[in-house]
Amino acid sequence: MACEPNRVRLLCMLSLTFGFFIVEVVVSRITSSLAMLSDSFHMLSDVIALLVALVAVRFAEKTQATNKNTFGWIRAEVMGALVNAVFLTALCFTIILEAIERFTEPNEIDSPYIVIGVGAAGLLVNLLGLCLFHGHAGGGHGHSHGGGGGGHGHSHGSGGHSHGKKKTGQICKSEKPNSSSSETNTLVVVDHNSPNGVNSENRGYDFSKDGTELQTNGSPLYDDVDHSSAAQLNMRGVFLHVLGDALGSVIVVVNALIFTFVWQPCLPDEACLNPCINSHSTDHQHVNQTLVGLTDPGAYRMAGPCWVLYMDPTLCIMMVLILLYTTYPLLKESALILLQTVPKQIDMHQLNEKLLCLEGVLAIHELHIWQLAGSRIIATAHIKCHDPTAYMDVAKRIKDFFHDEGIHATTIQPEFVTFSSDSRDSLCELSCRTQCAPKLCCGSADKAAEKKAASEADDGLREVSPATLEVISEDPEQAAALPLVVTPEPAAAPREAESFL
């Protein structure tokens, strides 16, 4: 399958991270350090993020339509990206909470050497992940929290910084054969959220479009392209996680190193005072918390510089800010796709105008364009044209026009000009009933149309074929009247058909 490499990489990272999680849990039990245990839970949450991405990739590979999911599962990757982004945001909040707690109550690191060791191991895993995923739209995890002993606990996180938005996903695309044909349309697949990155998808694809292809949208060619560009979104989410972890483990190691070299702890058998830890934690493990029993005030020394203890939360907060800054575009983009937004590269006004310029197109209503996932854009519209014979030509022209814009799945409903409707070019022929008017876009126009149609439906009933269309838009009572009106219709139809032929 086209995106197999992604899956393999995800699996690799998943197993590495999970292994590391187990290691941390074991070490935390051995050293009975609660901070490391909590850190391992953070890692578990990263494992879950990787799992989500993996599930999304697996699902999205099934791009064939099923009965229930007529579009296939291609949206799964956008969902995976959203879930990851939301998860990252929630994690950021948690880290901020912990950092604030740490500010009010600073803690020393109990065994800094273990912390450095675990932190370095985690950093290695992370870097490995970064290398693996760097060329493939990110992804990968690896963590390292190394939260060892006291003090730390977390600070992990997913940093994320501009992880070089080089989402290329080249591998997926290179496997797609381009069928050359007489007619070439260039598909501009824009990865619209990589402002500075390489837009690897700006390549031309040749699609053969002729009359017979009007009925087939969503051919397998598209699936691979969409899959890979949607996969990028998903992989980006995972990549952010990994980077965050890398940053987190860097912070852990740096903090532990500074702590080892700068901090002068109070040794257990020495009389000294630790001014940084206030009397809140009266039962703290370290001795020297209390001043009780110190006979000679001048003989004790102070424990190391206090600012060292505040470095951990400060660095954490910085990391969180970086992370939030980089997660926000991902969150926004996946949310916009799920909200059925018009894709950014398409300008509705311009499209409308160009469509109106096409020969045979009298009016356009209810134009909806939305993005399914990646580069797969779907458009639906009502197009008013003269009569059914001209319709097939117009339909072909419209399809070609949309293909030029990069929209390949279109459904165009024709509306034919009725004899009485020359003056009402801008209204829908088959408009919605009143209930959905406020929910739709032909909003105010439709309300006016319905009122007009209501008044003309009575006239319409007297005319035979064209006006029956208007009856549809009325309320249920009139819809019930429809069967009565329809029967003359087939009789009229052959008469009309003759005139068209």
Add this chain to the structure above:
Amino acid sequence: MLPLSAKDDEYKPAKLNLLAKTSGWFRAILSDQTSRNLFFFLLLNLSFAFVELSYGIWSNSLGLISDSFHMFFDCTALLAGLAASVISRWRCNDSFSYGYVRAEVLAGFVNGLFLIFTAFFIFSEGVERALEPPDVHHDRLLPVSVAGLLVNLVGIFVFQHGGHGHSHGDDGGHGHSHSLFNGSANHKDSHTDSHGGHGHSHGGHGHSHGGHGHSHQDQHSHQDQALYSQGVFLHIVADTLGSVGVIISALLMQKYDLMIADPICSMLISLLIGVSVVPLLRESIGILMQRTPPTLDHALPECYQRVQQLQGVYNIQEPHFWTLCTDVYVGTLKLLVAPDADARWIQTQTHNIFTQVGVRQLYVQIDIAAM
């Protein structure tokens, strides 16, 4: 010549009239039953959170402070629901051709995710506490738990009735109960616990539930309403059980000194929350994945048959039906028809057939077969 016409409106820069905007939002929120309830519940939760925060600062209890932070976190979920209920009413524009109605589904989904995250977090705290039980100060535990339970009960009462409100979706977290704080003190050691001070189960951490917003209109199939309001209710019940659980564990700890009761309660509650979120997630994922509406699963094949029996229709191709938001279904269809068929009549009939099952936005493309 100087231009005489004065279409000054076009050239006025958009004024950011913040006051007008916010008052507009307030009006929108207050106009609708469910979002009104949500708003007041949010205020209740926020005030409880502030009270807890100030009490924690005054009594220097880190546990209380951290718990109040968790409550603020829950309030953001409620806020998301409120935002969704306002946003989904905005008019459609160039970038959002369908309008913003999907916002409520998205908000419900995001809330469900937050809930799962919270459940996971609480579970992990419970495990930590089980492995290394910290000392818990009971004295502050009981009154705060009872207060939390009361807030929960208010939520049950309000959302049981307001649930069917036809409001437009707030798929927001509502009903929440708020977190119960508890005890605190454990700054004793492990700072990690201090999140909790929870020495307990995060007290029914008010979770914002993923709201289900029942959004949709009155004449709609009550089936959907029932699902949504059922979801809200389930969540509030879970939170109430959480508060009850905290009270029980507090009592157990006081009377029998059973420290293990607390983490076990935490874990049970997190499992409860996780389980209750699943239906909401399933439904919102279905909608977001453009799945065929479940209510139409049985009706659609019959419709296809009827359409194929229309005179002149050879074939139906590429039918796609999906849910825009609750009870608003959109469909696209391609029909292959004979060259001498009456396209208009076929279209009308098709629209009729599908309108009867509830699909009002249908796009029927007619492809005339070449002879």
